[in-house]
Amino acid sequence: MNQPLTLGDTFSQAEYRxxxxxxxxxxxLLDALRxxxxxxxxxxxxxxxTIEKFERKLADMLGKESAVFFPxxxxxQQIALRIWSDRQGSKAVAYHPLCHLxxxxxxxxxxxxxxxxxxxxxxxRLITLEDVKKLPENVACLLLELPQREIGGELPDYAEIEAISAYCREKGIALHLDGARLFEILPYYGKTAEQVCALFDSVYVSFYKGVGGIAGAMLLGDADLAQQSKVWxxxxxxxxxxxxxxxxxxxxxxDLRLPKMAQYYEEAKELAALYNAQPSVRTRPEVPVSNMFHLHFSGLSAEAAAPVVAGVQADTGIALVAYLKEISDTACATEIAIGDLYEAVPKEKLHEAVELLGKRLSEAQK
Amino acid sequence: MNQPLTLGDTFSQAEYRxxxxxxxxxxxLLDALRxxxxxxxxxxxxxxxTIEKFERKLADMLGKESAVFFPxxxxxQQIALRIWSDRQGSKAVAYHPLCHLxxxxxxxxxxxxxxxxxxxxxxxRLITLEDVKKLPENVACLLLELPQREIGGELPDYAEIEAISAYCREKGIALHLDGARLFEILPYYGKTAEQVCALFDSVYVSFYKGVGGIAGAMLLGDADLAQQSKVWxxxxxxxxxxxxxxxxxxxxxxDLRLPKMAQYYEEAKELAALYNAQPSVRTRPEVPVSNMFHLHFSGLSAEAAAPVVAGVQADTGIALVAYLKEISDTACATEIAIGDLYEAVPKEKLHEAVELLGKRLSEAQK
Known part of the structure; x- marks a missing residue:
């Protein structure tokens, strides 16, 4: 008796991802230590x-006075918000309902x-300037996550961030950047990391999202914030x-992947366009603004869609989806993040796989 | 002009440590990954x-239901004490004034x-049963550190721990073991890790003290404690x-060093005896009970003793002391922990170095 193929198995066993x-x-880790x-x-x-040189490098790259490496x-981020809270004498902080915290x-x-x-x-939806203007007087810190991962990695217009930044400075609200995927959005904005970070009072970046490291984060801000963050x-x-x-x-x-972020971004747009050409499939955002997007299947639950996708992966050797998250009885979704592997996928095989997926998902709905 | 030799430099440059x-x-790290x-x-x-197998191995070794790996x-330990506090409905916990926390x-x-x-x-001095008996009724948890590092790694008699454990169980006080150096004390007690841990409700062990790993710790206890500790x-x-x-x-x-703990313990006793034969030098404990002891120099401040020790290290090629901590204007101390390197030190050279140290320290006091 054959076990049905799972999404995870067909994803990890496919020839191309x-x-x-x-x-x-x-x-x-071994590659990094070579x-x-x-x-x-x-x-x-x-x-x-070993630690101070890397902290200095990131502080310079992001244009902040100091940087502290965190596991x-x-x-x-908890520590950044705590420091702003203590400085401003208020326990009120503001963020999106789908904030990591x-x-x-x-x-x-x-x-x-x-x-x-x-x-x-x-x-x-994203936080707007109008939302920020409704905040009570006593808010110590506003956290903005760019891109907003849990809604597919959407981004506000750059002018909106500038306006929010100006408003927060006027009102004395500290503005903190959840930049877990900061490097991934620079090609879309056409800005340097320093330009984006200049709009924020403190910044966190991650080294295992698009960067693909093992774990680790950096918190950046003024020298006092850095010193206090070390105590915490x-x-x-x-x-x-x-x-x-x-x-x-x-x-x-x-060092390896910062120069590749523009390529990942272009590839994400290319792949999203392929998916959006299929019925019952759409991406969020429709046109990606970073290396990531969410892929939504309508008309099928996660349980019903999973064997369909697994079958396509097994039959084509192209890994498309590692897992599916239930949205409703007739909708499910997954997160797509482009990295090094995309460029090696033969384009013709990729087109065939995505088209086959669209066809079989439509059939499964009948 | 020659810079005076520092303790740190002569320690790290000596032929033998x-x-x-x-x-x-x-x-x-490279050796561990080979x-x-x-x-x-x-x-x-x-x-x-990768993580669950190691947790299971430690749980079995220490005779506890569950184990959770921590960075x-x-x-x-903060988390262990918090869990006991929540369970017992009391914020009161008890420990030694020189406890790590x-x-x-x-x-x-x-x-x-x-x-x-x-x-x-x-x-x-160490915590005794008499101290524990004076605790107020509402104490949630007592932490015992074995060995008590900050006073040279002293240990109570095993019967005293058994009595404290029995008393705590009678009174409903959770007993937590700070076992940062648990493996190091087993040869002295002649007990297995499981026997020692059976006296405690929760246990923490470290992998970078005598074990010599990079970082990491394990918290052990019942399955509920493990589950709650993962949330924290x-x-x-x-x-x-x-x-x-x-x-x-x-x-x-x-795996590499657990079998060597008895050897380190014997070597610590040997080295402590050499030091105690010198005037102005004494060890605490006088006879070590693990791989560690504190080395005290009397009659000289740290500032006065440092160049004397540095000179001995430079002249003999034997690294004895990496740093000195000021105790008073006429006393200073350092921590000694025996590991892999001791056995390679030629005995004759070691005797000469320690005797030279004793002689020069006495001269410096004049």
Missing amino acids: TTGNGPRSVKV DVDGDTPSDMYGRGE SGTMA EIHEQDGLKELHHLEPILLADEE KRRHGGDLISLYPYILSSEHYL | TTGNGPRSVKV DVDGDTPSDMYGRGE SGTMA EIHEQDGLKELHHLEPILLADEE KRRHGGDLISLYPYILSSEHYL
């Missing part, structure tokens, strides 16, 4: 050249820091004696 | 064979978890997408 940079295996001298000394509790963005961190911000988030906009890093248990496995790999993959 | 396992360089298959999949947010002991964590326990520690015993790990920002650099290296060095 349309998304990502490849499996998250130990090879990712050219590192074994005598390179460890960082020691946040000190030493995770969860830790870095609201839905993926087991309420650490509330349980550990007792901050009181105000949710702006709604689960279907120690309190959180993140001031490890050695963070170099993450630091060295973060730097390696940042 | 009496302490530790060698420099904390990237080589430590035999790891590059296709080994990453752990993913605390799941997957740091700081995170693991009290002096090395920027008050994370208080700032993040709002726990209220009661300090038992004093900075000069996420809140602290410690539930990284990938912890495998620490997991793989922790397992590698644990």
